[in-house]
Amino acid sequence: MDVAWKDLSVSARNGRVLLETMCGYAQSGQITAIMGPSGSGKSTLLDALAGRLAKNARREGSIFVNGNLQTNMRHGTAAYVKQEDVLLGTLTVLETITYSAQLRLPHSLPQSQKMEMVESVITEMGLGDCKHTVVGGWFSHGLSGGEKRRVSIALEILTQPSLLFMDEPTSGLDSASAFYVIKTIKNLATSKRTVIMSIHQPSSEVFEQFDNLCLLSQGALVYFGDAMEASTFFESAGFPCPLRRNPSDHYLRVINSDFDNVQNKFKEDIETQEKVPASEAIKVLTNAFQNLHLRSLHTKVDILCVTKVNLLDSLCDTPGVLHQLSTLTKRSFINMTRDIGYYWLRIFVYFMLSIVIGSIYFNVGTKYNSIAARIGCMAFIGKFLTFMSIGGFPSFIEEIKVFNHEKQNGYYGPIVFTLTNTLSSIPYLLLISLISTSVFYNMVKLHPGFDHFIFFMLNLFASVTIVESLMMCVASIVPNFLMGIITGSGILGLFMLVDGFFKLANELPKGFWKYPMHYIAFQTYLLQGLYENDFQGLEFDNNDISEGKLSGTTILKQYQVDLSRSKWLNFIILLSMILVYRAIFITIIKLTQLIDGKTLMFKINSKTFKKINA
Ligand SMILES: Nc1ncnc2c1ncn2[C@@H]1O[C@H](COP(=O)(O)OP(=O)(O)OP(=O)(O)O)[C@@H](O)[C@H]1O
Structure with missing residues (x-):
């Protein structure tokens, strides 16, 4: 699935702008990483794209999926890994994933094949040793935080969704686990899946797995484009990445304005180029981006907004x-x-x-x-x-x-x-x-x-x-x-x-x-x-x-x-x-869904599709 967003902005009901007008895209076969300091709007952008914004937040602008203006998404086409793990504490890892497989994988798939898929996702997420351990809750200690995170990811990648949203999938993971998890997700993406994830501090090896980078600061777009070209962009704007520093650490350090007021206290410890307050650096970078990359980004988004691609049907055969x-x-x-x-x-x-x-x-x-x-x-x-x-x-x-x-x-x-x-x-x-x-x-x-x-x-x-x-x-x-x-x-x-x-x-x-x-x-x-x-x-x-x-x-x-x-x-x-x-x-839940405007993501019928396509 190719996703493109145009003139997208989000504001809270109290008038606060959470995301300034921006555009961007995510293509099949690629991982698009949304990065930025804490509170920069990563989850908000992810939620806006996935149609999961809080009730008090309003989205403006348009989102196109495969060249169609997005209303709702079909069941099985988009999955979402939330920032917090939502799991039943009484089930073991194997049970959690098996029940999910029974619930979501096509009914026509033989049981043995379903179990193979379950075992394979458990292995890929490095959960083999703890597959018989209960998730855990107030009554018993179970998985560690990082293991729970991997179970949450396993649940969503199990069905190999065409479009996968992930909110901080690596938080709580050690660097090796984070690498293997992202590597698995990268493999998934290469089989024509689209992955959009927000991520805090990827290691340099993890960062290398990203295709596109969307860099946010204070709700505004600082950079969007090829992840590997970001270092050239920072360098051309006057903020080269110092030797032996992880590029993603560098980008976040330069655009984090939360600590501008305490910067003076640590003058001796910081690199010369970082003595420029982040608020200044953000202005310089934003101007540079507008001059160098914005036009090509608009062109790319415009093309994706009109390029019609048929939606995948493969995962619609869900159990009765x-x-x-x-x-x-x-x-x-x-x-x-x-x-x-x-x-x-x-x-x-x-x-x-x-x-x-x-x-x-x-x-x-x-x-x-x-x-x-x-x-x-x-x-x-x-x-x-x-x-x-x-x-x-x-x-x-x-x-x-x-x-x-x-x-x-x-x-x-x-x-x-x-x-x-x-x-x-x-x-x-x-x-x-x-x-x-x-x-x-x-x-x-x-x-x-x-x-x-x-x-x-x-x-x-x-x-x-x-x-x-x-x-x-x-x-x-x-x-x-x-x-x-x-x-x-x-x-x-x-x-x-x-x-x-x-x-x-x-x-x-x-x-x-x-x-x-x-x-x-x-x-x-x-x-x-x-x-x-x-x-x-x-x-x-x-x-x-x-x-x-x-x-x-x-x-x-x-x-x-x-x-x-x-x-x-x-x-x-x-x-x-x-x-x-x-x-x-039942009525309250259904009404809440209607009010949220998220009327059953999977209930989009073929008539509506034809209308949108027309
Ligand atoms: N529904 C909302 N109503 C009001 N303010 C909101 C709402 N959602 C997010 N915000 C505010 O918008 C800002 C961005 O929040 P968001 O959760 O998107 O940040 P983030 O980059 O994902 O942060 P973190 O990395 O810490 O999770 C924050 O200041 C947050 O308080």
């Missing part, structure tokens, strides 16, 4: 939705199994709390005082045990980071993610409900009968699933674990107040708190279902024994339980809430 579903469900299930914070810890705490509940309300009976005890016991279970399900949020946040990255690369969308998360979490949520209910139900001796026990368990299952679904919606808006937990707790706390326990339903202020909040809170249906399940069919001693027995139905009326809704109807409402919350999650 069912294959993606099964691969992602397996991956997610393994992640949930290995991350003790996802469910195991919760299962243990639920078990312990169930014993505590069982001991406190042990053999609750049917005396007059047992009525309040049963109500209190069920309210605690319905409120607090379900609330505790926000504990899995930090682990979910890690998973959603990977989802966001894979979604941006166009591997799959929110519907597939939601389905896989649902399928893989169901066994654990059932286990939580089964263990807890088995313990407290039998200790407390709530309404006898297997059908009553099962109903209780299913309600607990539905409610913890609702809390997980609600937290998914929270994560889609607040993808930070502390803020997410605060937001989720706030919402659940509010629901608890209006479910009819702390204040009976008819005594809640009508405006807002009863209508609609009482009916939105899932605990309303949970508690009513549990109360009906427990009280209906039982008889209790009256306060005054001479007044005879109190029927369960009378008690339910006193607690303002809406008996027109059967306990099963309450349960069905809970199940529907799971669907509603998960649908809200």
